[in-house]
Structure formats: C-alpha cells, structure tokens
Amino acid sequence: MIVDAWFTVQQIDEATYAISEYGHWEKVHSFLLLGTKKAALIDTGLGIDSIKRITNQLTDLPITVLTTHVHSDHIGSHGEFDSLCVHEAEEDWLISGIKGLSIDIIRKNIGRDITLPTPASFNPETFTPFQGKPTGLLKDGGEIELGERTLTIIHTPGHSPGHICLFDKSTGYLFTGDLLYDETPVYAFYPTTNPADLVASWERISSLKGIYKIYGSHNTLGLEPSLLNEVKIAVRYLRENDLAKFGTGIHRFSGFSVQF
Ligand SMILES: [Zn+2]
Ligand SMILES: [Zn+2]
Structure with missing residues (x-):
C-alpha cells in the first residue's frame, strides 16, 4: 500500500482507487479506474501536491x-x-477560468484549515488554478472505453453547468462529483449554479438502476445506494414547497443536505 505525506490512497477493488486529500478541510476524493487498455482519473484534486506522483x-x-x-x-x-x-x-472555464470568481477567494479557500504538512512547492498566496485546453469534450450519454470497463457520462447540471456524473456499469459505481455527498451541504447558491437544474439532476440519478455504491467527491468515501431513495424524497419535498431557488437556505435530508 502507498504511504504518502499528503494523499491517502484507498483501494476500493483490484482496479479502482480513491486518492484522497484529508489534510484539507474540503476532504477531496479523486478516483483512478483501471481498464485493460486505459485508465481514467476522475478529477485531479486540489493541486496542493502532485497527484501524478500517486x-x-x-x-x-x-x-x-x-x-x-x-x-x-x-x-x-x-x-x-x-x-x-x-x-x-465547461470547456470555456477550463481554458479561461470562471468569469467573476476572484482569485483571492480561491486562494483563501485553498489555504485555510490545512491539517497536514504541505510541500514546499505549495504557496496559497500565489496559487493559480489550472487553465488549459481539453483534448476531448464529454456529452451526455457518451461512453469512455477503458478495455473491459466502460464509463457512461451523465450530464448533471446544477452545481455547475457542465457537471457530470460517471456510471461504471461493470462495478455499479456511480461517481457523483459535487452533485451528491454527505456531511456538508452540496452548494447551489452562487451565480453560476442553478437550483432547479440541481433538483432535476438529483431526480435523474435517483432513478438509475444497478447502483452498488455511490462515490461523491467530498467527505465520506463510499455511500450506500439506499441514499438515492432519500434523494427522491428530497426532490419531491423541494418541488412541492417551491424551494428549489436561490436564497431558500440550507435544506437537510437524511444523509445529505443542500444550500440554495
Ligand atoms: Zn468540490
Ligand atoms: Zn464544485
């Protein structure tokens, strides 16, 4: 097993790893999925340290x-x-950054509440998020073939316009990014979010079949699929009470919450 000063590596199964950053308050997870021909890395973490080393x-x-x-x-x-x-x-955001989001806020968030030593290369005062061109664009329903392992792209806007979930049919893993995780609220209260879209995306993933485990990008690693029943309840509640809009605050459900 890999022992590392910054990253925590947990093996989910023989061909799937979680690479986590528990030393930062956001408790971010990235995931490495191996096929027979290719590997997929779902997100690359905070950028405080080199994930490629892992x-x-x-x-x-x-x-x-x-x-x-x-x-x-x-x-x-x-x-x-x-x-x-x-x-x-979100191709534009990757190339040019998110318009209106100040670098000061990004630096403040990345630099606070860190509980593990960070590498000398990390300086929150000069930290600059990645910008660059993608080599491929993802669309809803698209498939990523890794060799005896296929990932399906599910476009799930709301937290951000081009947010995706990934479904790995061979294992039943659903990677939900920032659409669904536990402990802290899922965010949809800034201008680039859309509460109604987020609820529609929740509705969509809650009706998926064949899910064995849910992997969100923050907090607890691995959630039970029964959570999706609670998501269905949340969708109904938020719609019936006309709460899926900006300014309605934090809504708590069994196992997760959201802030609009
Ligand atoms: Zn996040
Ligand atoms: Zn996010």
Whole structure:
C-alpha cells in the first residue's frame, strides 16, 4: 500500500482507487479506474501536491482525466496529464477560468484549515488554478472505453453547468462529483449554479438502476445506494414547497443536505 505525506490512497477493488486529500478541510476524493487498455482519473484534486506522483505508482496504463466539473478543487493537477476531458458546457472555464470568481477567494479557500504538512512547492498566496485546453469534450450519454470497463457520462447540471456524473456499469459505481455527498451541504447558491437544474439532476440519478455504491467527491468515501431513495424524497419535498431557488437556505435530508 502507498504511504504518502499528503494523499491517502484507498483501494476500493483490484482496479479502482480513491486518492484522497484529508489534510484539507474540503476532504477531496479523486478516483483512478483501471481498464485493460486505459485508465481514467476522475478529477485531479486540489493541486496542493502532485497527484501524478500517486498515479505513477498505481498504473502504467495511459491515463485520461475525466473532469466532473471545473471548480479549482477538482482540476488541481490537470496540468500533469496530456489527455484531459471536460463536458462541453465547461470547456470555456477550463481554458479561461470562471468569469467573476476572484482569485483571492480561491486562494483563501485553498489555504485555510490545512491539517497536514504541505510541500514546499505549495504557496496559497500565489496559487493559480489550472487553465488549459481539453483534448476531448464529454456529452451526455457518451461512453469512455477503458478495455473491459466502460464509463457512461451523465450530464448533471446544477452545481455547475457542465457537471457530470460517471456510471461504471461493470462495478455499479456511480461517481457523483459535487452533485451528491454527505456531511456538508452540496452548494447551489452562487451565480453560476442553478437550483432547479440541481433538483432535476438529483431526480435523474435517483432513478438509475444497478447502483452498488455511490462515490461523491467530498467527505465520506463510499455511500450506500439506499441514499438515492432519500434523494427522491428530497426532490419531491423541494418541488412541492417551491424551494428549489436561490436564497431558500440550507435544506437537510437524511444523509445529505443542500444550500440554495
Ligand atoms: Zn464544485
Ligand atoms: Zn468540490
């Protein structure tokens, strides 16, 4: 097993790893999925340290990075990889950054509440999120073939316009990015979010069949699929009470919450 000063590597099964950053308050997870011909890296973490140092130890396969969405805590080490895919609705953000989002806020968030030593190369005062061109664009319903393992792209806007979930049919894993995780609220209260879209995306994933485990990008690693029943209840509640709009605050459900 890999022991690392910054990253925590947990093996989910023989061909799937979670690479987590528990030393930062956001408790970010990236995921490495191995096929027989290729590997997929779902997000590249905060960028405080080099995630490639970890993936190099786990596989020799060519790695394609699949971006759940272009927030700075998910694209940190994108610059270390040659093959980068993003949903077409966030291609512009990857190339030019998110308009209106100040670098000061990004630096403040990445630099606070850190509980593990960070490498000398990390300086929150000069930290700059990755910007660059993707090598591939993702569309709803598209498939990523890794060799005896196929990932399906599910466009799930709301938290951000080009947010995607990834469904791995061979294992039943659903990677939900920032659409669904536990402990802290899922966010849809800034201008680039859309509460009604987020609820529609929740509705969509809640009706998927064949899910064995849910992997969100923050907090607890691995959630039970029974959570999707609670998501159905949340969707109904938010719609019936006309709450899926900006300014309605934090809504708590059994096992997860959201802030609009
Ligand atoms: Zn996000
Ligand atoms: Zn996030």
